[in-house]
Amino acid sequence: MCGIVGVIKRKANNVAKDLYFGLLAIQHRGQDASGMLVCGERKCYLKKGNGLVTSLFNEELMFQLPGYMGIGHVRYPTIGLGKEEEAQPFFIKEMGVGLAHNGNLLNYFQLREQLVSKGVKFLSSSDGELLLQLFIVNYGGDPFEAAKKVMEVARGAFSIVMCIKDKGLMAIRDRFGFKPLVLGEKDGDYMVTSESVALDILQYRLVRDVKPGEAILITPEGEIIARQLYPAIPRYCIFEYVYFARPDSIINGIPVYKARYRLGVNLAKEVEKRGIKPDVVIPVPDTARTAAFAISEYLGVPYKEGLIKNRYIGRTFIMPRDEKRMERVKVKLNPVRYEIEGKKILLVDDSIVRGNTSRAIIQLVRQVNPTAVYFASTAPPLKYPCYYGIDMQTRREFIAKDKSVDEIRKVIGADVLVYQTLDGLVEGVDSGATFCTACFNGDYPIPPREEEIECIERQRLDVGR
Ligand code: SF4
DSSP, rough: EEEEEEEEEHHHHHHHHHHHHHHTGGGGGSSSEEEEEEEEEEEEEEEEEEHHHHHHHHHHHHHHOSSSSEEEEEEOOOSOOOOOGSSSOOTTTTTTEEEEEEEEEEEEEHHHHHHTTTTOSSSOOOOHHHHHHHHHTTTTHHHHHHHHHHHOOOOEEEEEEEEEEETEEEEOOOOTOOOOOOEETTEEEEEESSSHHHHHHTTTTEEEETTTTTEEEEESSSSSEEEEEEOOOOOOOOOOIIIIIIOOEEEEEEEHHHHHHHHHHHHHHHHTTTOOSSEEEEEEEETTTTHHHHHHHHHHHOOOOOOETTTTTTTTTGGGSSSHHHHHHHHHHHHHHHHHSSEEEEEEEEOOOOSSHHHHHHHHHHHHHOOEEEEESSSSOOOOOOOOSSSSSSOOOOSSSOOHHHHHHHHHHEEEEEEEOHHHHHHHHHTTTTTEHHHHHHOSSSSSOHHHHHHHHHHHHHHOO
């Protein structure tokens, strides 16, 4: 999971400021590395490295950088080792072409071998660099032709923003549209980004989503050229609505807040079926808040903030290493004794991946003596790896892979465990859209080949060592 931003302006030379604030708005999509490429008439400036946007960029200096077009990136590493040189954007100075992307390629290793055999030299193991090189070797002056070739040979998820010298800002989305990508406009200037929240804070108007299979070129004169390069087969990542996206974003035309609220209502129906009568509903902050609020309303049970989060600790799920995740849970959450002690509490979380985070949270609340701890997950059991850009790419990671709901309940230490159903998830997010639900049911829009799975799993295990 990563976040991307691209900005192009007709008259002003100050895109750096918009990129900076845009990246800040989507920092939740990746805290590992940040980067920006700012292009002026004569010169481009690239700065990137490991760290948060605020730690990497000096606001005052950044705002003085002249540029009418630029792209930015916040990273969570999905493939590669999380090294400094893998931070995005990537830029080929001689060509004047830069790229930032969100997603993951299944055939990364095969494509890399092919490009290396053609003499391409790689400086990192990032699929962003590979996409850029793939574009460049197919670029003869028409960016749509090159984009079409990228779409033809790259198997996987990719939402891309590019700066192309003398051409403008380009946005490309794979034909399944796994990762969100929205287009915004303000007084003839344009922004393309992962989530509409970045548009909101800078007063850009949400125009529309970049369609799956589409490429859009915005010229320095403000002309928009949009081409459907391949027929769209929409399979939007449903996990965006469960966890990744900010609730104040609208992606794929669906407001994330509304989706999370409906997920809460559907989960409340499951809780009701189990005959559980909690005294309070408590969200695991922050993602589960909206769903917990909906459950509380539906069941007529008070909503309480029984777990307080240290806001200076990052999202546990997007910490790369497992040990780090465990450490962080302990220092991240603290129970509010008087909301929990002597009560039957319903804890609501967005999902259960490995179970270790849920177990740690339940241990934490048991220290302040509730009479019962019920646990509800707004997502169904996660069972299958994601090969499209989320840090759950090996088959060993999921507690639900080979355990029943009751076995999981015992492992995490809950008195009752309630999961969302898959129908409840899809209907709750939007019954009219088509989604990727592969991590829940193994129905992969792009089925991974065995050799691709082996390459990815080997890579992940190497990273974990
Ligand atoms: S497998 Fe799951 S996390 Fe990955 S793209 Fe599909 S729905 Fe999203």
